[in-house]
Amino acid sequence: DYWGEVFPMGGISxxxxxxxxxxxxxxxxxxxxxxIIVMFGPxxxxxESGEVGNCLRAGQSAASTxxxxxxxxxxxxxxxxEPSADSTAYDMQMDWIKAQIAPHVNGIARSxxxxxxxxxxxxxxxxxxxxxCVNNDFxxxxxxxxxxxxxxxxxxxxxxxxxxxxxxxxxxxxxxDLLSEMKEFR
Numbered sequence: 001d002y003w004g005e006v007f008p009m010g011g012i013s014x015x016x017x018x019x020x021x022x023x024x025x026x027x028x029x030x031x032x033x034x035x036i037i038v039m040f041g042p043x044x045x046x047x048e049s050g051e052v053g054n055c056l057r058a059g060q061s062a063a064s065t066x067x068x069x070x071x072x073x074x075x076x077x078x079x080x081x082e083p084s085a086d087s088t089a090y091d092m093q094m095d096w097i098k099a100q101i102a103p104h105v106n107g108i109a110r111s112x113x114x115x116x117x118x119x120x121x122x123x124x125x126x127x128x129x130x131x132x133c134v135n136n137d138f139x140x141x142x143x144x145x146x147x148x149x150x151x152x153x154x155x156x157x158x159x160x161x162x163x164x165x166x167x168x169x170x171x172x173x174x175x176x177d178l179l180s181e182m183k184e185f186r
Contacts, residue, residue: 005029009133011093012069014042014126020133027138035141040130041164042067043150044119053115055152066152070122071115073097077105100125123149123164136171143169 007026011017018025030036045055045066053071054063065071073081073094081098101108104121111117127147136143147165166179 004034009038010040013067013073013093013097013122014040015093015096015129016040016126016133017093017096018133020135023133023135024137027135030138030141032139033141034139035144036138037144037146038130038134039146040126041148041150041161042070042119042122042126043152044115044122045152046154048154051115052113052119056155058155067119067122069094069097070101070118073101074105074108074114074118077102078109097122097125119149123147127165134169136169140171145169 007022007029009016009018009022009026016022027036043066044052046052047054047056047063053065055066056063076098081102083095083099101118101121108114108117108121130145130147134143134145145165145167146163148161148163151160151162153159163179166177166182168176168178
């Protein structure tokens, strides 16, 4: 109740598939002097053996990928995926992820840990899309953006969140990068 209503903007990969229209729809419900917090980002898993991109979930007997959609898009791009005009192949969210990952496939594959690099690239694709969707046209309140990578850990361990963006915005004022300010306290 303290934070108010939740409005999911995302789909697979953590991208805000509701777009500018979705942000406008929910921000029009904010009180005149109300604030908005948008938390965004993809997720990745780290297995008990330290393998990035795999985890054993509660109730399952075998490990599975996380983020499965992003890893699936990466593998499809490695196999030569090309955009299709074929309407029977309609898979809007997955096709968007593939299109975002495709230009980076070779660099990701050459990195020391491709699955870790892929999770960072997926964060950037989600952040870029968030920045295209949000605005301060909802009133006099603040827009707080918290972005990062949700890290799913093995059963018995708490998941973690790697913060990559933490900023506040208000119409007519400069953006305040709180993450940079927090780093100065070291």
